[in-house]
Amino acid sequence: MTQIKQYFQFIFNLCQKEFLTVLKDPSSRIILILPIIMQSILFGYAATFDLKEVPYAVLDQSNSQASHDVLQKLKGAGLFNQVATLHGSNEVADVIGNQEALMVVYFPADFADKLQQDQASPLQLIVDGRNSATANAVVGSFNAITLAYNASTDVGSQLPITVKSRAWFNPNMETRWIIMPGMIAALSMIQTMMLTALSVAREREQGTFDQLLVTPSLPSQILISKAVPSIFIGLIQSTLVFLICRFWFDIPFQGNLFVLYLGLFLFTLASVGIGLSISAVSLNMQQAMLYTFVLLMPLMLLSGYATPLANMPDVMQNMTYVNPLRFSISIVRRVYLEGATLADVYTEMLPLILIAVVTLPVASWLFRHRTS
C-alpha cells in the first residue's frame, strides 16, 4: 500500500514540475491558448468551398425572352454576381484569364429558336477550372438553376426528370460543418505533439534529464508525468475549439459529451505516445522539432480531414490505419454531427488504444537505452 502511495507521490511531484516548467512563463501560457482561438476562427471563415458572390460575365447573342428569364433566375439565386457583359466570344478568354469572372454564361444566337422548336437548346457555360472544387460547385449550382427554369416553363410535352437531393447531417452543405469539428482533433494535435516532442529533448539538451535519471524515479513515472500535462493541455485546447464550433459558429452538437471526450482522450494519449517517442529518439530540440514537422504533414493529409479517404490510392488508404488523426476526426465528426453513440464508434477507438499501447512503452524504454 505504501509502495503504491509512494509511486503516485513520485508521479505527482514530477507532474507538478512539468506543469511548472510549461506554464510558469506568461508567454508560454498565451502560446498554448491564443493561437488555438485564432486558428479556429480563421479556419471557420477562411477554409470554405461554399459559393458566395461568384463573379460571372454574360455573353448573350440570343438576346431573347428565354435568355433573359434564365439570367433573371441566376440573379435571384443570390450566389452569383454579374461583373461584366460581353459583346463577342473573343472577350471570353480575357475575363476568365485575368480572373475577373469565375464563369461566363454564353447564349448562342439560336438559343431561343431551338427552344421554341422543342429541340435540345444548349447554352454554354465556361468555367475557370483552375480550382476544380470551386468549378464543380459553380457548375452544380448553375445546373440547379437551369433545372428550376425547365420546371417553371414546362417546355415540351415531357417534363424533364428532376432529382431532388437532400444532404443529411449538413442540410445546407456548409463546408464549415465538416471543417470545424475536424479541427477539434486536428488543431490540438499539432501543439500536443510539439509540446511532448520537445519536453524530453529539452531536458536532454539542458542536462536535466540525466539528473532525473540518476534519481530513484522509474521510467514509467517519468513517462506518465510527461504525458499527463500534455494530455491535459491537449484536452483544454480541444475544448476551446469545441466551444467555438458550438457557440461562435452555431454548429449544433448532436452527440454525447462523454463519448466525444473519451474519443478525444484516447486520441491525445496516442499523439502523446508518438510525441514522446520522437522526443526519446531526438538528441536535441532541433531534431525533435524537425521530426515532428516531417510527421505532421502526412498525418494531416492522410487523415481525411480535407480530402476524402475513399479517393486515395489503396496503398495510401492502408497507411491511414496507423494515423491516430484519421480515427479521431472520424469519431469527432460522427459524434458531433450524427450523434453517434459509443457502440457506433468504439471500433474506431480501438486503433487509438493500440497506437498508445505501442508508442508509450517504446518511449519509456528509449529514455534509458538511447545510445548517444
Added chain:
Amino acid sequence: MTSAVVQAEALNKVFINKQKKEQVVALASLDMCVKKGELTALVGPDGAGKTTLLRLIAGLMTPTQGRLSVLDIDMYAHPQQVQNLISYMPQRFGLYEDLSVQENLDLYADLHGVPADERHSRYQRLLTMTNLADFTARPAGKLSGGMKQKLGLACTLVRSPQLLLLDEPTVGVDPLSRQELWKIILQLVEEESLTVIVSTAYLDEAARCQQVHLLHEGKILVSGSPDTLTQRAQNQCYLFTPNPEQKPRELQSALLDKSDLVVDAVPQGGRVRCVLHPNNTIEDVTKDIPYNKVEPVVPSLEDAFMMSLKEHMPLQSVSVEKLKKDHKAKPDASSPIVSVKQLVKTFGDFTAVAKTSFDVYPGEIFGLLGPNGAGKTTTFRMLCGLLPATSGVLSVAGKNLRTARADARGRIGYVSQKFALYGNLTVYENLRFFAGTYNLWGKQRKAAIERVSEQFDLASHLKDKSGELPGGYKQRLAMAASLMHQPDILFLDEPTSGADPLARRAFWRRITALSQTGTAIIITTHFMEEAEYCDKILIQDAGEKLAMGTPEEIRADLADTGGEVMSMEETFINIIAVNRRKKQERSDED
C-alpha cells in the same frame, strides 16, 4: 598618438533588472589605462565586472557614464570604428560545430573581410601555432575542449587586430591545452607586439602578464605588475608540514578555523600553505594547533590576491559544523563502497575507457584527473548508470546502477558538468522537486530544504529564478539539490570549472567536511592544485590509467626532479607527456 590603447575614466555601467525593478551596478566609477604592447590580466571573484568591462571595451555595450576611449577613438561616438580594429573572444566562442576547422576559419575570414592573398600565410601560421594543421577537415564539434578553444582563438585572430580581448579563454581546458594556449598568446605579444587584455580565474596565468588588475564589485581594488602585487604578502606566507598521522587537509581546516588570524590556507604538495593577516605573527597562529614543522615561503600572486580580497570582503562563511552535525550515520569504512574492475567502454572502434580498476572507500575523496577527452566523464556516466559499460565489473553501493532497482540510486548524488537544474523554476521549487524525487515528503522534505539552504547559503535566494543566479550560486544550488537525501556517494563532474579562487576554497571546505561525515566523494577537476585535497587520485589519458595513488605517492613516482617538490600541475603534465612520448615511440616502431 598617446601610448594608451584603452583609457577609462570614472566608467559606470548599470543594468536594470526588469523583473525586480532594481538596478545592478556592474561597474562603479572604474579607472583603467592599458599601454600599447602590454599583456594585461583582469582577475577577481565571479560577478566582479570583468566580462562587462571587456564587452564595453569591445563596443558591444555602451557605458552608462564616464569616459572610455579605445585606440584613441571615443567609444560613445564611433564604436563600429573600434570594432574594426580589435578582436574579441567571448567566454563561449561561436564556433559552427558542423563546419570543419578550415570552414570555420574561412567563415571568420569572410566575416572580417580578410583579403584572399593574405589568408594563406595567415592560416598557415595560425594552424602551426595551434597544432591544428592535421585536423583541418574535422568538424569543430568533434574537437576536444582544448582544441575548440584553440580554434576559437585562431578564428579570432584571422585578421591582425590592434587589440585582443580574451574572456576567460582557458575555462574548462585541461592543463596541457592551457599551457599551449598561453604559449600562443605570449608568442603573439612578442612577435606582433599585440596589446592583449585577458580575464582569468587562474592566478598563475595572471602572473605571466605585465599588468594585473584585481576587480571587485565593479571597482579596481589594486593594480600593478605581478611582482609589486606579490610584495604585499611578503613575510606573511608560511608552509606547514603536518604530523605523520595528520592529513594535510585536517591541518588546513584547523588553520582556516582561525579566520581572524589566517587569510588563507591551502594544501600543497602534502603540506599546507598559509597566509597570515598583515598584523599577525606566526606565533599567534601556532600556539594551539598540532603540526610538525613550519617555515616561511616566498609569496605567490594568489597569496596577495587573497589578502587584498580579504580586506574588502569576508571569506564566504561555510557552516561546516552544521554539515557534520546533521549528517546521518554512514556505512563502515573498511570495505569499498565503489568498486570498479577492468572497466571498458568503446564507441565503435574508439576506446573511451580502457581496463580501468579502482576502489573508493567511505569518507574518501577520489579524484579523476586527465586532459580533455581522457574518459573521465564517460567513467562517471557508467558509474551513475547513465551509460552501459562494454565490459568489466561495476559496483556502486553494492549494485550496478544500470541494472539495479531504482531505489538503489537513492544512495548517490550527482552534480553534472554544466548546470542541470530547471532554469525557469525558482531555487525553492527546484529543491522541493528534487527532495520529492528522493522520496522526501512533508516534514522531512521541509527539513531537508531548510538544511541544505542553510548549508549552502541559499536561504536569501529561495525565490530567485535558478537560471538567473550568478555562477557560484548555481553551483551551490546543484550541490544542495544532490545532497537533499544525504547520499553515501557524491559524484561531482568538474564542479569548480570557471569558479574564482574564493568560491573554490569555500567549495572544498564543504567537500572535506562532507567526507568527514563518511560520504565518499568522486570528483573530476581541471585545477591540478585541487588534487591536493583528494585522498587518492587516478590520472587517465585517452582512456588509459596512467597513475593512481595518494598525491604524495604519485609525486614520489616522479622523484627524479632533484629534491624540489613539484606542484601537482607539473606532475600531471609530466606524467601525460611521458606517456604520450612512449606511445609515439611504440607506434613509430610498428
